[in-house]
Amino acid sequence: MKPEIHPKYRDVVFHDTSVDEYFIIGSTLSTSQTIDWKDGKTYPYFTVDTSSASHPFYTGAQQVAKAEGRVAKFNQRFNTMSKGKQQT
Numbered sequence: 448m449k450p451e452i453h454p455k456y457r458d459v460v461f462h463d464t465s466v467d468e469y470f471i472i473g474s475t476l477s478t479s480q481t482i483d484w485k486d487g488k489t490y491p492y493f494t495v496d497t498s499s500a501s502h503p504f505y506t507g508a509q510q511v512a513k514a515e516g517r518v519a520k521f522n523q524r525f526n527t528m529s530k531g532k533q534q535t
Contacts, residue, residue: 458472
């Protein structure tokens with residue numbers, strides 16, 4: 448490999464601002480902000496709006512919404528069918 452052409456790989460602190468969660472992940476991201484971490488080291492710092500801690504796919508909120516929609520649709524159909532049978 449050629450020297451001096453690859454970006455520097457280092458640990459970076461990512462902050463998910465929607466749920467106030469912090470992650471340390473290895474990255475080549477370059478940022479001018481830094482943060483002093485719990486272990487006493489200073490890491491590059493980057494904020495993100497969505498991560499696995501807040502995204503509906505990873506938290507399961509997306510699947511719950513789909514299931515609630517299916518259940519409501521089933522109940523709506525079942526209730527109208529049972530009401531029609533009771534009236535006859």
